[in-house]
Amino acid sequence: MSNKPQFDAIVIGSGISGGWAAKEFCDKGMKTLVLERGADVKHIKDYPTANLDPWELKHRGALDVATAQANPIVSKCYAFKEDAQHFFTKDAVQPYIQEKPFDWIRGYQVGGKSLVWARQTQRWSALDFEAPKRFGYAVDWPIRYDDLAPWYAYVEKFVGISGNKDNHPGMPDGEFLPPWELNVVEKDIQRKIKNHYTDRAVIAGRCAHITKPEPIHIEQGRTQCQARSLCQRGCPFGGYFSSNASTLPWAQRTGNLTLKSNAVVQSIIYDVHKDKAVGVRVMHAETKEITEYYARVIFVNASTLGTNLILLNSTSKRFPKGLGNDSGVLGKYIAFHNYLGTISGDMPGYEDSYYYGRRPTNPIIPNFRNLQEQDTDFLGGYASFFHASRASGVPNDGASIGAAYKDSLADVGPWRVGMMMQGETIPIAENHVRLSEDLKDPYDMPQLITSVAYQENDYKLRDDFFKQAQEMLDAVGVKNISTYDSQQNPGLDIHEMGGVRMGHDPETSLLNRFNQLHSCKNVFVTDGACMTSTGTQNPSLTFMALTARAVDYAVSEMQKGNL
Numbered sequence: 001m002s003n004k005p006q007f008d009a010i011v012i013g014s015g016i017s018g019g020w021a022a023k024e025f026c027d028k029g030m031k032t033l034v035l036e037r038g039a040d041v042k043h044i045k046d047y048p049t050a051n052l053d054p055w056e057l058k059h060r061g062a063l064d065v066a067t068a069q070a071n072p073i074v075s076k077c078y079a080f081k082e083d084a085q086h087f088f089t090k091d092a093v094q095p096y097i098q099e100k101p102f103d104w105i106r107g108y109q110v111g112g113k114s115l116v117w118a119r120q121t122q123r124w125s126a127l128d129f130e131a132p133k134r135f136g137y138a139v140d141w142p143i144r145y146d147d148l149a150p151w152y153a154y155v156e157k158f159v160g161i162s163g164n165k166d167n168h169p170g171m172p173d174g175e176f177l178p179p180w181e182l183n184v185v186e187k188d189i190q191r192k193i194k195n196h197y198t199d200r201a202v203i204a205g206r207c208a209h210i211t212k213p214e215p216i217h218i219e220q221g222r223t224q225c226q227a228r229s230l231c232q233r234g235c236p237f238g239g240y241f242s243s244n245a246s247t248l249p250w251a252q253r254t255g256n257l258t259l260k261s262n263a264v265v266q267s268i269i270y271d272v273h274k275d276k277a278v279g280v281r282v283m284h285a286e287t288k289e290i291t292e293y294y295a296r297v298i299f300v301n302a303s304t305l306g307t308n309l310i311l312l313n314s315t316s317k318r319f320p321k322g323l324g325n326d327s328g329v330l331g332k333y334i335a336f337h338n339y340l341g342t343i344s345g346d347m348p349g350y351e352d353s354y355y356y357g358r359r360p361t362n363p364i365i366p367n368f369r370n371l372q373e374q375d376t377d378f379l380g381g382y383a384s385f386f387h388a389s390r391a392s393g394v395p396n397d398g399a400s401i402g403a404a405y406k407d408s409l410a411d412v413g414p415w416r417v418g419m420m421m422q423g424e425t426i427p428i429a430e431n432h433v434r435l436s437e438d439l440k441d442p443y444d445m446p447q448l449i450t451s452v453a454y455q456e457n458d459y460k461l462r463d464d465f466f467k468q469a470q471e472m473l474d475a476v477g478v479k480n481i482s483t484y485d486s487q488q489n490p491g492l493d494i495h496e497m498g499g500v501r502m503g504h505d506p507e508t509s510l511l512n513r514f515n516q517l518h519s520c521k522n523v524f525v526t527d528g529a530c531m532t533s534t535g536t537q538n539p540s541l542t543f544m545a546l547t548a549r550a551v552d553y554a555v556s557e558m559q560k561g562n563l
Contacts, residue, residue: 004279004292005293007032007296008025008030008296008558009021009030009033009295010034010279010280010299011025011032011033011298011301012035012299013037013303013306013307014036014111014248015111016114016543017546018036018243018299019111019247019248020548020551021299022034023250025251025256026252030555032258033258033259034260035263035293036108036109036261037262037263037265037285037306038108038110038112038262039110039261040109040110040261040262041109042244043249044234046234050230052083061082063081067085070090071091073104074089074103076103076488077105079116083230087115089107095441096449096450097448098450100450100453102450103488103492104305105491110259110261111243112243112303113494114243117540119231119360119361120205120208121540122364122537122538123542124145124537125170126144127169128533130144134373135374137379137426137427137533138427138532139505139532140532141502141503141533143502143513147549148545151546152545153175154545155541155548156175157175157214157216158216160208160209160213161176161177162178163179163206164179169371176206180207181359182204182363183353185388186388189202189417189476196472196476197368199368200365200366200368200472201366202364203364204361205361205363205364206361207360209239209360210222212224220238220245220249221249222238222245222246223237223239224237227359229360262284264443265281265282265302265310266282266283266290266445267280268280268311269294270318272316272317276521276522277298280293280298288444296558297524297554298522298523298524299525300525300527300529301525301547304498304529305448307527308331308529309433311323311325312325313446323520324500324518326518327506327509331433332429333428333432333499334427334431334450334497335533335534336452336491336496336497337423337534338382338454338461339492340423341421341462341484341486342418342419342483343420343473343482344418345417345473345479346478347388347414347479348415351414354412362387365386365472367424376460378457378461378464379426382464383422383536384421384469389415390414390415392412392413393411419469421462421469422537422538424535425458425534426455427498427501432452433452435448435449466483495539497529498529500529501530501531502515502532503532506519511524514553516554526543526547530546
């Protein structure tokens with residue numbers, strides 16, 4: 001094996017969790033190979049639309065008809081527009097089979113979806129980690145909040161999270177930079193909710209945007225968010241967190257990082273005589289050349305469904321159903337976030353008030369359902385994001401132009417309030433992914449079959465959101481309230497989780513408390529695939545904290561000679 005490419009660690013994927021794995025391994029002196037199936041994207045250099053004005057885009061930012069028709073899945077994503085479509089994977093690049101409708105939104109490039117994520121970052125609470133055991137669904141998490149709290153803090157300081165200290169039990173406080181300010185209507189709603197309810201509160205949104213740089217951010221070469229609301233194009237300021245602006249350049253500076261793009265990992269190589277994984281088999285995306293790389297430990301961070309695909313395809317005599325899959329639950333218990341419900345209405349008054357600039361986050365009403373005990377006829381709960389804004393009172397007919405039209409834009413309309421749910425879904429075995437026995441993708445891998453659907457519980461949760469949201473908006477003075485069911489497919493939330501879940505028991509889970517495969521100790525999974533349940537928070541902060549913790553453990557075990 002001495003003539004074969006050998007590393008201390010291989011990290012599959014360069015997105016939010018893969019970038020963190022690379023940074024941590026390299027910081028600890030480990031020679032690390034990062035394999036990214038997509039093209040290279042260098043910070044600033046490869047953000048071609050970052051500073052373009054609308055008139056410099058051929059379709060003024062809109063998606064052209066031909067692209068939309070050729071991409072019926074990814075074109076549903078709110079950010080897949082003319083200025084950012086190059087950071088999304090087109091539908092034809094890697095086909096998959098929808099046994100049940102599932103919109104798989106992907107970003108195959110160095111940095112992955114960290115270039116286009118919505119950047120909302122909330123900690124889980126003790127209640128979230130305890131919920132499956134308390135209410136009898138999924139399996140018990142093998143960790144608790146106290147296990148992850150120091151790692152949340154560690155990640156938050158490096159990433160740069162803006163937020164307010166709210167002392168809310170459902171969304172614990174973190175290491176925050178100054179928060180973004182609520183506008184006058186949102187502040188009034190915050191005050192009225194506090195006065196009207198004892199079980200719910202409005203807190204400022206927490207997001208991975210630098211509002212006041214600390215020395216650690218300057219050291220990364222990042223600076224303050226400019227509030228341009230052009231984040232999906234790639235941020236040349238590094239104002240929001242991405243692998244490209246932060247963790248990967250940091251890892252590169254150590255001299256310990258080797259990064260290979262266009263490297264499609266087909267499978268992990270298992271050595272039955274050594275009783276461990278020894279490397280990975282890779283196809284070059286363009287030349288189709290096959291290469292094998294070897295390492296002491298392997299971190300799989302290929303995104304939730306991508307990680308499931310690789311592990312399912314990593315078969316051997318020891319693991320005929322996929323690497324580490326003694327339990328048979330690999331690919332099962334896929335879950336996501338329920339975005340079915342939105343609601344809006346008019347807020348009378350405040351005609352003398354407006355707001356300045358753009359803000360990358362919205363206020364949150366943390367989950368208030370089924371916390372200590374089940375108080376509804378459904379399991380789980382939902383967070384509620386809302387915002388108040390004023391639009392121009394002048395119709396945009398596409399034909400108006402000139403100074404008079406410009407002046408007329410100051411004639412703004414009434415305040416509007418919009419609210420959306422981010423609901424927990426309950427993992428069930430029937431919601432799963434598996435490999436096709438007949439069809440392959442362009443990289444000689446079986447196509448992934450997605451079989452994931454809503455449950456009755458999800459519709460009950462949506463209906464409760466509609467009822468409670470209407471009551472809340474009515475209580476704070478909103479008029480002309482209307483509800484809307486998005487009817488969107490699972491997957492379009494882009495928060496898919498599970499399939500390689502953590503747990504105590506190897507009979508019912510794949511990973512232990514350190515994200516280590518129960519039956520293949522030198523393989524770790526720390527992206528969304530590892531999640532045992534979904535909570536109601538945006539998940540990326542938890543992925544990053546789990547990754548940093550798992551790398552710390554893996555390196556410790558390597559130093560002890562256990563890996």
